[in-house]
Amino acid sequence: MTGITRRLAEFVAGIEFASLEPEVVERTRMLLLDQVGISIRGRNDAGLSESMSAALQHLGLGSGNASVIGDGAAYSPPAAALFNGNLGHSLDFDDTHASGSIHPSAPIVPAALAAAEMVGANGRTVVAAVVAGYEVQIRLSLALGPSDHYQQGFHPTPTCGVFGAASAAGRILGLDASQMEDAFGLCGSLAAGSMQFLVDGAWNKPFHTGYAAMNGLIAACMAREGFRGAREAIEGRAGFLHAYSPNSNPSLADADLGERWETLRIAIKPYPSCRYSHAPLDALIALCGEHDIDWRDVESVEVGISRTGWDIIGDPEEEKQRPASYVDGQFSMPFCAAVALRDGTITWDSYDEHVGNRDTLELCRRIRTVVDGQAEADFPEQMSGRARITTAHGTFERYVRAPRGEPENFLTREELKAKFDALAAPWLGANRRDALAGALFAIDEADDVAEILRMTRPVEPESAAAAGDD
Numbered sequence: 130m131t132g133i134t135r136r137l138a139e140f141v142a143g144i145e146f147a148s149l150e151p152e153v154v155e156r157t158r159m160l161l162l163d164q165v166g167i168s169i170r171g172r173n174d175a176g177l178s179e180s181m182s183a184a185l186q187h188l189g190l191g192s193g194n195a196s197v198i199g200d201g202a203a204y205s206p207p208a209a210a211l212f213n214g215n216l217g218h219s220l221d222f223d224d225t226h227a228s229g230s231i232h233p234s235a236p237i238v239p240a241a242l243a244a245a246e247m248v249g250a251n252g253r254t255v256v257a258a259v260v261a262g263y264e265v266q267i268r269l270s271l272a273l274g275p276s277d278h279y280q281q282g283f284h285p286t287p288t289c290g291v292f293g294a295a296s297a298a299g300r301i302l303g304l305d306a307s308q309m310e311d312a313f314g315l316c317g318s319l320a321a322g323s324m325q326f327l328v329d330g331a332w333n334k335p336f337h338t339g340y341a342a343m344n345g346l347i348a349a350c351m352a353r354e355g356f357r358g359a360r361e362a363i364e365g366r367a368g369f370l371h372a373y374s375p376n377s378n379p380s381l382a383d384a385d386l387g388e389r390w391e392t393l394r395i396a397i398k399p400y401p402s403c404r405y406s407h408a409p410l411d412a413l414i415a416l417c418g419e420h421d422i423d424w425r426d427v428e429s430v431e432v433g434i435s436r437t438g439w440d441i442i443g444d445p446e447e448e449k450q451r452p453a454s455y456v457d458g459q460f461s462m463p464f465c466a467a468v469a470l471r472d473g474t475i476t477w478d479s480y481d482e483h484v485g486n487r488d489t490l491e492l493c494r495r496i497r498t499v500v501d502g503q504a505e506a507d508f509p510e511q512m513s514g515r516a517r518i519t520t521a522h523g524t525f526e527r528y529v530r531a532p533r534g535e536p537e538n539f540l541t542r543e544e545l546k547a548k549f550d551a552l553a554a555p556w557l558g559a560n561r562r563d564a565l566a567g568a569l570f571a572i573d574e575a576d577d578v579a580e581i582l583r584m585t586r587p588v589e590p591e592s593a594a595a596a597g598d599d
Contacts, residue, residue: 132361132363133383134310134314134360134365134368135306136383136386137265137292137296137382138309138312141299141304141309142299142305144257144260144387145257146253148387149260153392156392156393157260157263158256158571158572158573159545160224161259161572162566162569163234163397163548164238165565165569167216167219167222168213168216168217169557170553170556171220172197173555173556174555175220177215181339185211190205191208193206193208193209195246197212197216198213199216199587206243206346210339210342210343211339211342213239213242213243214240214343215335215336215338215339218334218335219335220401221403222401223235224395224397224398226270226391226394227396227509227511229275230275230437231275231285233267235335236290237262237296237297238259238342240294240298240343240346241262243298244297244298246578246582249577249579250578252571252573252575253573254301257300258298262296262297264390265292265293266293267289268381269293269363269370269382270285272378272381272382273289274376279440279441281374283323283324287320287337287340290341290342291316292363295313295315295316295344296309298345298346298348299312299353304349311352314360314362315348315351315352315358316345316348317362319348326456332456363379364379370382395536396539397548398534399533400465400476402460404532405462405512406438406442406462407514408434408514408515410532411514411529412514412527413469413470415527417470417473417518420525422525426520427492427495427518427520428519430470430495430518431499431515432463432466432498432517433499433500433504433516434504434514436508438504438508438514439499439500441460442498446463449462449498450493452464459480463493463497464483464489467489467492467493467496468489470492471483476551513532514528514529514532515528542570556587557585557588558588564584565585
């Protein structure tokens with residue numbers, strides 16, 4: 130009987146653009162646009178960017194032909210995958226998959242783009258490769274059981290993401306099924322990611338997606354050149370599923386492969402915070418608008434989410450009520466709720482304004498996070514949530530099952546373009562943004578994806594003026 134690792138390898142090696150449903154292609158275009166916009170802002174605004182750039186230069190990886198999104202320099206392919214993987218997750222504004230409890234694009238797209246520049250791949254090949262990466266990564270997370278994986282201290286986005294990154298890179302590099310097995314065998318020794326980043330708001334979390342992208346690319350390149358990787362890397366006795374989870378369900382790793390597209394279940398974030406906070410944020414914003422609630426009149430707020438969500442953004446309560454950095458804030462339900470109550474939304478610029486703000490932190494102390502029975506029942510299919518606001522004028526409550534951006538409540542092209550514009554506007558003028566977004570919305574028509582990546586580079590003032598950009 131063919132094992133799971135082999136079946137996934139055959140799927141990746143055999144996937145073709147022509148076999149993808151139109152909805153899958155359209156969703157992938159939108160996910161690529163979202164990832165590029167986040168990365169442009171991250172390259173110019175994320176705290177990790179300068180350290181990453183300097184480290185790559187010192188390591189001798191700062192020269193080559195591969196692009197870092199939003200950067201005028203060129204890097205070696207592994208360095209570009211690492212850097213872009215960091216940038217894509219640096220704002221925690223990137224896409225999610227609810228039941229997989231995972232961020233798909235940040236480790237997968239950078240590996241695909243680096244591989245594409247290595248071989249001059251066209252857009253159709255890149256789209257098929259990215260979908261292959263999504264399908265492998267997400268199914269592995271489902272098979273692990275995300276909650277069990279989290280409880281063991283692992284972060285599923287990179288542990289599963291390295292397999293997805295290798296899939297995307299391997300498809301672009303033309304690996305056959307046996308070579309993909311070798312790549313997966315190497316990935317089994319590269320899967321890592323500790324949830325310890327929650328303790329002090331460090332940069333480990335985006336680093337996770339960066340090294341998953343880089344390691345996936347390296348595994349695929351090694352396999353292409355004949356480097357042997359362990360067989361049965363996923364289902365073996367000491368393989369990924371058995372070593373990384375106490376209650377894995379291997380059958381989910383290849384269930385309905387090529388028939389049910391998990392890519393269509395990927396969501397796009399409207400807020401730059403942990404996805405578990407989004408349903409309550411939708412509820413809070415709606416309640417304030419409907420009942421004209423002023424944040425100064427709020428006596429208390431109770432937010433209800435799933436147990437897994439509470440473990441990440443609700444506990445320990447006292448620490449979550451006093452975030453000291455933007456990473457702390459992104460993983461604090463009280464902080465995100467306080468910002469939404471004050472501003473009617475939460476944007477990337479909210480962190481500079483509200484981290485350390487006395488009024489915001491005082492409001493945080495009035496916000497409790499609890500495990501909600503209905504949200505727990507809806508999990509893991511949905512990252513649902515409830516908000517209950519108590520004021521002197523009454524108590525107001527709302528439950529949101531599917532937050533904005535989920536497949537059944539997905540963003541429109543116009544909403545996604547608005548998010549992209551807000552992220553890229555400080556560094557790309559309107560003409561450049563429109564041209565870049567148009568190219569990404571039609572990426573499958575591109576003869577060479579490298580041409581699109583060059584459009585993300587900063588424009589010198591004189592060049593911008595000559596091109597009529599603003």
